[in-house]
Amino acid sequence: MKPPFVNRLLPWVLTVGGLIGLAAASVLTVEKISLLRDPGYIPSCSINPVLSCGSVMQTPQAEAFGFPNPLLGIAGFAVVMTVGVAGLSGARFARWFWLGLQAGVVFGVVFVHWLIYQSLYRIGALCPYCMVVWAVTIPVFWYVTLHNLSQGNGSWRRAGEVLARYHTVVLILWYVVIAAAVLQAFWSYWITVV
Numbered sequence: 001m002k003p004p005f006v007n008r009l010l011p012w013v014l015t016v017g018g019l020i021g022l023a024a025a026s027v028l029t030v031e032k033i034s035l036l037r038d039p040g041y042i043p044s045c046s047i048n049p050v051l052s053c054g055s056v057m058q059t060p061q062a063e064a065f066g067f068p069n070p071l072l073g074i075a076g077f078a079v080v081m082t083v084g085v086a087g088l089s090g091a092r093f094a095r096w097f098w099l100g101l102q103a104g105v106v107f108g109v110v111f112v113h114w115l116i117y118q119s120l121y122r123i124g125a126l127c128p129y130c131m132v133v134w135a136v137t138i139p140v141f142w143y144v145t146l147h148n149l150s151q152g153n154g155s156w157r158r159a160g161e162v163l164a165r166y167h168t169v170v171l172i173l174w175y176v177v178i179a180a181a182v183l184q185a186f187w188s189y190w191i192t193v194v
Helices: 004-037 053-057 069-088 095-123 128-150 155-165 167-185 187-193
Strands: none
Touching: 004 053, 004 069, 004 128, 053 095, 053 128, 069 095, 069 128, 095 128, 095 167, 128 155, 128 167, 155 167, 167 187
């Protein structure tokens, strides 16, 4: 039996996370198209030298697979949001479906962490809309994983039950580590602002 919070929370996390991620990926796509049309265009999310999605969009990392990364987000978050809405309406999915979604969210969270590393230590700039995508990908991955663990057998299920008790603690610690990495990477800039 699934932990009660998974029943109640998972469809909401998928729906809201999918919607927010889809919106951010869509805005990034529009901004990228504007930048391609006019190389002098300054994206709305280019705020200062650190918060500058224009400089991020012009790097090879912004097209990791040969096309703009936000297109992956549009497709992926549309699926996530659809699954969430279906879950809210009472739909039930087969185990193979959940395992397929698990594979997708694992790809998403690994890719997002690669992008975080690239932004902090290679590009040297942060894209605010990208950070929104980072922020929603993590809980989508986490709650899909908890759901799948809770559906497993034996030790997988027990691991899911233990992790479910601390589900918010894990998320908070995850965000704190990323925030600390952002502070550390741009410390010389942040102290000039304060």
